[in-house]
Amino acid sequence: MGPDERALLLDAFDSNWVAPLGPHVDAFERELAAAVGVAHAAALSSGTAALHLALLLVGVKPGDVVLTSTLTFAATANAITYAGAEPVFIDSDRVSWNMDPHLLAGELDALKARGKKPAAVLAVDLYGQCADWDPITEACARHDVPLIEDAAEALGATYKGKPAGAFGRMAAFSFNGNKIITTAGGGMLVSADEALVKRARFLATQARDPAPHYEHSHIGYNYRLSNLLAAVGRGQLRVLSERVRQRRANRAFYRDAFREVPGITFAPEAPYGESNGWLTVVNVAPAEFGATREDIRVHLESLDIEARPVWKPMHLQPVFRSARTVGGPVAASIFDTGLCLPSGSSLSADDRARVVEAVLSTPKRAKGAP
Numbered sequence: 001m002g003p004d005e006r007a008l009l010l011d012a013f014d015s016n017w018v019a020p021l022g023p024h025v026d027a028f029e030r031e032l033a034a035a036v037g038v039a040h041a042a043a044l045s046s047g048t049a050a051l052h053l054a055l056l057l058v059g060v061k062p063g064d065v066v067l068t069s070t071l072t073f074a075a076t077a078n079a080i081t082y083a084g085a086e087p088v089f090i091d092s093d094r095v096s097w098n099m100d101p102h103l104l105a106g107e108l109d110a111l112k113a114r115g116k117k118p119a120a121v122l123a124v125d126l127y128g129q130c131a132d133w134d135p136i137t138e139a140c141a142r143h144d145v146p147l148i149e150d151a152a153e154a155l156g157a158t159y160k161g162k163p164a165g166a167f168g169r170m171a172a173f174s175f176n177g178n179k180i181i182t183t184a185g186g187g188m189l190v191s192a193d194e195a196l197v198k199r200a201r202f203l204a205t206q207a208r209d210p211a212p213h214y215e216h217s218h219i220g221y222n223y224r225l226s227n228l229l230a231a232v233g234r235g236q237l238r239v240l241s242e243r244v245r246q247r248r249a250n251r252a253f254y255r256d257a258f259r260e261v262p263g264i265t266f267a268p269e270a271p272y273g274e275s276n277g278w279l280t281v282v283n284v285a286p287a288e289f290g291a292t293r294e295d296i297r298v299h300l301e302s303l304d305i306e307a308r309p310v311w312k313p314m315h316l317q318p319v320f321r322s323a324r325t326v327g328g329p330v331a332a333s334i335f336d337t338g339l340c341l342p343s344g345s346s347l348s349a350d351d352r353a354r355v356v357e358a359v360l361s362t363p364k365r366a367k368g369a370p
């Protein structure tokens with residue numbers, strides 16, 4: 001947090017607009033929409049809330065099928081189940097680790113051949129890198145299936161020069177504490193379609209019909225963002241490009257440091273865009289490095305350095321055991337070998353050097369050991 005966040009928060013506090021609406025909410029919506037080049041935005045209590053509303057707004061109903069990325073955080077798939085629908089998980093490609101557009105197109109064709117159509121496709125921009133939106137958009141358009149972008153991790157990233165959040169009928173951002181900019185908790189739904197965003201605000205405010213008393217003809221949600229948090233978000237938005245620079249600098253540092261180290265490679269950066277660098281993720285080949293990603297993680301933990309395995313794919317999660325999966329081995333192998341290194345915007349050069357030293361000092365297994 002910096003001085004702008006503090007000044008804006010105090011302004012919100014002093015104005016006494018301590019409510020899930022107010023001038024900072026309106027301004028945050030306008031400013032974020034401008035930053036991502038999308039006409040309309042609704043500030044919400046979380047990215048998960050934004051995904052849930054997006055699914056409802058494209059008409060997802062109980063019993064429907066929604067195709068989604070398997071390699072993601074659980075919130076993506078959870079939102080599908082909140083709408084009463086069933087997720088079908090699509091494997092990653094090796095170019096970006098995002099949803100494989102060929103598998104998606106194949107699944108849409110296969111469903112069509114059986115006379116079926118999913119209610120939506122919800123594709124994720126993983127770890128701050130955009131999915132390959134052109135073929136995904138084309139496949140969805142060909143089958144007339146609404147597309148939603150889960151851009152929770154990707155604010156500040158680009159795809160062919162367009163910002164993350166500009167793809168699909170709607171996109172969701174998250175301002176959870178771990179994201180590239182944060183409001184502690186919060187989210188945003190963005191869309192070029194004003195009617196959808198107005199409807200999102202209506203549903204997020206307990207679906208209150210226009211009447212002097214409390215009149216309701218729909219089930220609503222309490223999903224709006226507090227004016228205090230929106231004030232913090234406005235300050236954070238001003239430093240977004242600096243945060244992207246810092247995060248990408250972390251990655252460049254790690255890349256340089258591990259350049260000559262056998263068995264450590266980096267999550268690929270697809271040629272079609274620029275990642276926001278949210279997290280730096282390495283791939284560990286145990287036979288070459290001499291230790292597994294879990295050996296490294298445990299060793300870092302013993303030195304009080306937090307690193308985390310890549311998201312465990314949704315198709316391997318006990319809670320989604322009965323869900324259908326298209327492919328799966330690519331995401332599963334990324335999970336087996338992928339490790340997210342410390343990637344905070346405030347890491348100093350010394351912090352990063354300490355992480356590198358710790359990774360390199362991981363005790364090696366004897367050759368041939370399991």
Ligand SMILES: Cc1ncc(COP(=O)(O)O)c(C=O)c1O
Nearest residue numbers: 046047048073075076152174176
């Ligand atoms: C890919 C993805 N989707 C959705 C979410 C949900 O966002 P929130 O935590 O704001 O509900 C997150 C992060 O938390 C995420 O990483």
